[in-house]
Amino acid sequence: MKRLGPRIEEKAARVALWTLTLITVGVLVFIIFFIMRRGLPALSLEFLTSNPSDMGKSGGIFSTVVGTVALSVLAILIAAPLGVGTAIYLTEYTWGGPVTRVIRFGAECLAGIPSIIFGLFGFILFVTKLKFGWSILSGGLTLAFMLLPTIIRTSEEAIKSVPPAYRNVSFSLGSTKWQTVTRVVLPSAMPGIITGIVLSVGRSIGETAATIFTAGSALRMPTSLFSSTRTMSVHFYILAREGISMPKAYGTAAILIIAILGINLLTYFLMNRFIKKYS
Amino acid sequence: MTKNAAIEVRGFSQYFGEVRKLNALDLDVLSNEILGIIGPARSGKSTFLCALNRLNDLVRGSRHEGTIRIDGRDIYDPGVDVVALRRRLGMVFATPVPLPRSIYENVAFGARMAGVRGRNGLDAIVRDSLEKGGLWEEVMDRLETSGLKLSGGQQQRLCIARILAVKPEFILLDEPTSGLDPISTMKIEESLRRLKKEYTIILVTNNTKQAARVADRTAFFLSGELVEIGPTAKIFTAPDDQRTDDYLRGRFG
Numbered sequence: 350m351k352r353l354g355p356r357i358e359e360k361a362a363r364v365a366l367w368t369l370t371l372i373t374v375g376v377l378v379f380i381i382f383f384i385m386r387r388g389l390p391a392l393s394l395e396f397l398t399s400n401p402s403d404m405g406k407s408g409g410i411f412s413t414v415v416g417t418v419a420l421s422v423l424a425i426l427i428a429a430p431l432g433v434g435t436a437i438y439l440t441e442y443t444w445g446g447p448v449t450r451v452i453r454f455g456a457e458c459l460a461g462i463p464s465i466i467f468g469l470f471g472f473i474l475f476v477t478k479l480k481f482g483w484s485i486l487s488g489g490l491t492l493a494f495m496l497l498p499t500i501i502r503t504s505e506e507a508i509k510s511v512p513p514a515y516r517n518v519s520f521s522l523g524s525t526k527w528q529t530v531t532r533v534v535l536p537s538a539m540p541g542i543i544t545g546i547v548l549s550v551g552r553s554i555g556e557t558a559a560t561i562f563t564a565g566s567a568l569r570m571p572t573s574l575f576s577s578t579r580t581m582s583v584h585f586y587i588l589a590r591e592g593i594s595m596p597k598a599y600g601t602a603a604i605l606i607i608a609i610l611g612i613n614l615l616t617y618f619l620m621n622r623f624i625k626k627y628s
Numbered sequence: 629m630t631k632n633a634a635i636e637v638r639g640f641s642q643y644f645g646e647v648r649k650l651n652a653l654d655l656d657v658l659s660n661e662i663l664g665i666i667g668p669a670r671s672g673k674s675t676f677l678c679a680l681n682r683l684n685d686l687v688r689g690s691r692h693e694g695t696i697r698i699d700g701r702d703i704y705d706p707g708v709d710v711v712a713l714r715r716r717l718g719m720v721f722a723t724p725v726p727l728p729r730s731i732y733e734n735v736a737f738g739a740r741m742a743g744v745r746g747r748n749g750l751d752a753i754v755r756d757s758l759e760k761g762g763l764w765e766e767v768m769d770r771l772e773t774s775g776l777k778l779s780g781g782q783q784q785r786l787c788i789a790r791i792l793a794v795k796p797e798f799i800l801l802d803e804p805t806s807g808l809d810p811i812s813t814m815k816i817e818e819s820l821r822r823l824k825k826e827y828t829i830i831l832v833t834n835n836t837k838q839a840a841r842v843a844d845r846t847a848f849f850l851s852g853e854l855v856e857i858g859p860t861a862k863i864f865t866a867p868d869d870q871r872t873d874d875y876l877r878g879r880f881g
Contacts, residue, residue, distance in 0.1 A: 444688045514725040518787075521681055522738035522794055523715035532741070537728060 381606060388603025391596045397604065401568050405584060406594045410601055412570045416485070416578030419571060420564055421553040423489030424496055429546050431493070432500030436542075439501075440508045441530055453505075460498035467495045468562035476563055483565025483577040491563045492556060496549040503548070507541025508534060540620050547616045551609050557582040581605050634659045634798070634828050635680065639694035642672075642679050642852075644687055649675040651852045652694065657798075662820060662829040664843025664860060666836050668875065672852035673832040674722075677800045680830070681717040682710050698798075715742060718791025722803040724783035726775030731758075731767050734775040734786055738794035753793050761789030762819045781812025788819060799829045806834060817842050836876055840864050848872045 353361065399409035435452070443449045471491030481487040511534050519529040535542075557580070565577035566587060579587070581601050588598035633656035642650035650672045657663050665673045678684045680696060682703065695702045703713055715738070726734050735754045736744075744750060754771070758764040763785040767778070775786055784804055791799060801820075805813040820829060820842055833839050839846045840860060847857040848869070856869045867873050874880055 512725075514721065514723065515727060516686070517683060517721065518725045518727065519737075519741075520686065521683060521714055521717075521719040522741060522791065523711050524738075524741040525711050528741050532737075533727060 384599060384602045384606055387596070387599035388601075388606075391600030392603060396600055400570060401584070401597075404591075404593055405568065405588050405597055407597075410581065410584060410597075410604065412568055413579050413581045413584040413601070414604070416564065416571055417554055417580040417582075419485050419578065420488045420492060420560060420580055421550055423485060423574075424492035424553045425546060425550060427489065427493035428496040428500055428549065432497050432545075433504045433542060435497075435501050436504035436508055437530060437535075440505055441526070441534065456498045456501045459494075460502070463558075464495060464556055465558035465562075467491055468559040470494075471559060471563035482575060483563065483567070484575045485564060485571055485578055486574040488560045488564030488578070488580075489574075491559050492553045495556070495559055496553060499549050499552070500545050503545025504538070504542045507538040507545070510541065511537040540624055543616065543620060543623075547612060550612055554580075554609060554612075555582055555605065556580075557586055561586070632659045633657065634698065636697040636700075637694070638697070640679065640696055641693040642675055642684060643689075643691050643693075644684075645689035649852050650679065653854050655847060655854055655857050657828060657830060658845070659828055660824060660826075661844040662824055662831055662842055664839030664846040665830065665832045665849060666834075666839050666846060666875070667849035667855075668880070669834070670851075671849040673849050674802050675852075676849070677719065677802050677830065677832055680798070680800060681714050681719055683714075683719070685710065715794050716796050717798040717800055718794055718796035719800040720784065720787050720791060720802065720804045722806050724780060724787050724807075726778065726783050726786055728774065728776060730772045731775050731778070731786060732771040735790050735793050738790060742794060757789040757793040758786075760792050760819075760823065761785045762815060762822075763789055779812070781808050781815060784808060784812070784816060785819065788816070788823075792823075797828060799823065799827050801829065801831045801833075803832055803834055805838065813838070836864075848875065850875070 352358075396409040397414065398411050400412045401410055402408035435456075439449055439452060468491065471487055471494070475481045475487035475490050476483055481490075515533050515537060516529055519533040524532065560580050561583045564580065564583075566579040566583055567577035568579055568584075569576070571578040582605060585598050585601045585605070588594055588601065635657035637653050637655050637657075640650060640653045641648060653676065665676065667673050675684065679692065680703075684690045684692075692704060696704065698713075698716070701708070727737060729737075732754055735757050736750045739750060739753050744753065755764060755768075758767065763782060766782060767786075775783065778786060788799070788804075799820075805816055808816070817838065820831065823829060824844075831839070831843060843860045845858060846860045846863040848855045848863065848867070848871075850871060855871050856863065856867060858868070863872060864876060867876070
């Protein structure tokens, strides 16, 4: 086969790559458009602030919003310190020996486990064995375990990307290891760490399989950590699956998408300010 | 001569794993002198500085033989507080490394880590250190801007001011002007001559002329060994060892 001329080849590559990008963006836009077209008509302030009634056929989704936020906040409150702490230990306090590799390998395996398995694990351990029941506590703990590997991984990368010279400077100025980690390494690694945590927030908001097993699907307004609750994504699943109300289902989906977009935008904004402050 | 030796190095070897980077060094550093250390790349000059402030401890597989005494006390003695030791020896690196924070916070960093609190005390330390480092005039009206926004030469003087804020006794400089233009270099050399009155300075340099300009005594390192040490004038005009002569004449290295 004869080779095409370099100019044509260059042009073909450009067109091909452009097409691939267009398809990617196209799919994303199509999904958002699809959901929004069906979901936006259902949206109103009342939809957001009133509780569902009649199994979700009428009313709003307020209790599911509260449930989702409670679960995600609890999960992040548990997973972020654990994950960032583990990442600090692995990168700053070990020489990268066999133990480190085992921990890292374990975390990576954890990342590959399907969320429904986490749900089952959470159900057996927290809901039945520890008798937390279907509750925000069980769901939050399960989600936390699920998010850990991502947070460890992203935090580790962020910490590793801090120039080694910063550490040398800090130590040579008479800082302890802990001071070096908290005053020099972590501030520089913070944008990367926050990115990882935000990705996790997004994932925990959208998670369905793990929460339906552990937090249950009660529509009541949760009153404590031991209340069962229904997250927005579970609510969407049940509304659509049981054919209760497609308009309400799409409305819920639209809120989910808007929330995740909003969180991402807010993070970019905060991160830019943070980076400006430190560089 | 050993009477006012501030640092006594005896039979000191440094290993990283199986690699020996310093071999049985014997030398004294005298109080309030500028000791220049010259030698080709990988001759162990920087490793020697990092042995003095025990920064080598941070490298995996680091171990040593022999002793280094500061004021008569072995710095590798298990009872030594490494953090306190490092405060006594301020180090300036080859590449200026301002931390990603304001000029003020860069200078105040060491003092804060040492537990200095209160704006007034810190303000005084920052001003004093920047003045001694010869940078105050240039930055006094923009202390809150990022240290990264300064020019290379200013950054390096910031780094010098930063170690002065910790009130060290020794200043270790690892090729401090290697990336700087002649005027910045001159300013730093001026600062060093001034600082000599209060501090003992060890200056590692790849620029032999720099050693000739500012060092009181000069040591020549080669492959981790001390070839010779003596008054700078003697090293540059009548060295005892042929290898020193060869290096200074640019026959190798």
